[in-house]
Amino acid sequence: MQKQEIYDQILRRNQAWVAQALSLDPAYFQKMGADQAPFILYFGCSDSRIPIHSLTGTAVGDIFIHRNVANQFRPDDPSAYATLEYALTVLKIRQVVVCGHESCGGIQGAIQDTTLPHVSRWIAPIVALRKENAGMLDALGSLSEKQTCLAKLNIHQQIDTIRKSDIYQSLSDAEKPQLHGWFFEITTGKLTVID
Numbered sequence: 743m744q745k746q747e748i749y750d751q752i753l754r755r756n757q758a759w760v761a762q763a764l765s766l767d768p769a770y771f772q773k774m775g776a777d778q779a780p781f782i783l784y785f786g787c788s789d790s791r792i793p794i795h796s797l798t799g800t801a802v803g804d805i806f807i808h809r810n811v812a813n814q815f816r817p818d819d820p821s822a823y824a825t826l827e828y829a830l831t832v833l834k835i836r837q838v839v840v841c842g843h844e845s846c847g848g849i850q851g852a853i854q855d856t857t858l859p860h861v862s863r864w865i866a867p868i869v870a871l872r873k874e875n876a877g878m879l880d881a882l883g884s885l886s887e888k889q890t891c892l893a894k895l896n897i898h899q900q901i902d903t904i905r906k907s908d909i910y911q912s913l914s915d916a917e918k919p920q921l922h923g924w925f926f927e928i929t930t931g932k933l934t935v936i937d
């Protein structure tokens with residue numbers, strides 16, 4: 743299929759989706775436009791193979807989402823901070839998830855020292871994390887094992903950064919959200935909770 747054809751098909755599918763939603767509930771979009779009340783803030787990777795609503799059985803409106811390469815919450819990323827601030831102080835979300843995953847290209851780039859300049863700049867903190875944990879990672883045999891290990895270390899790192907953020911620290915104990923780490927196995931579809 744040619745790229746223009748693929749693009750046109752996506753727009754046709756939107757029309758079909760609207761028609762189907764309205765056939766089930768004529769007020770569906772009016773209700774959706776009224777407000778949002780998500781109960782989970784999700785920081786995940788941009789990877790196309792992680793259908794967050796499907797794999798958690800959640801619906802449109804349930805999850806406030808921020809995605810980037812290798813699911814990072816970097817102190818120098820105003821977009822991530824704005825997302826966290828809005829989610830915690832305006833939407834009053836009390837569950838925050840950082841989800842890493844198997845076969846992450848960003849993690850692989852950090853292990854293999856990617857030569858892509860912008861990716862390299864973005865994943866520099868993960869390269870630093872790799873170097874801090876070189877002993878543990880070098881003991882693992884395959885690239886896949888190293889990727890999984892570094893992805894899990896990276897999840898810990900992001901949760902730690904969220905916990906230390908001025909946004910999180912400024913909240914009372916009652917307002918502070920629970921912070922969770924998830925690892926998604928693409929080859930099984932299963933989520934593992936990271937302590």
Ligand SMILES: [Zn+2]
Pocket residue numbers: 787788789811812813843845846847848849
């Ligand atoms: Zn990824």
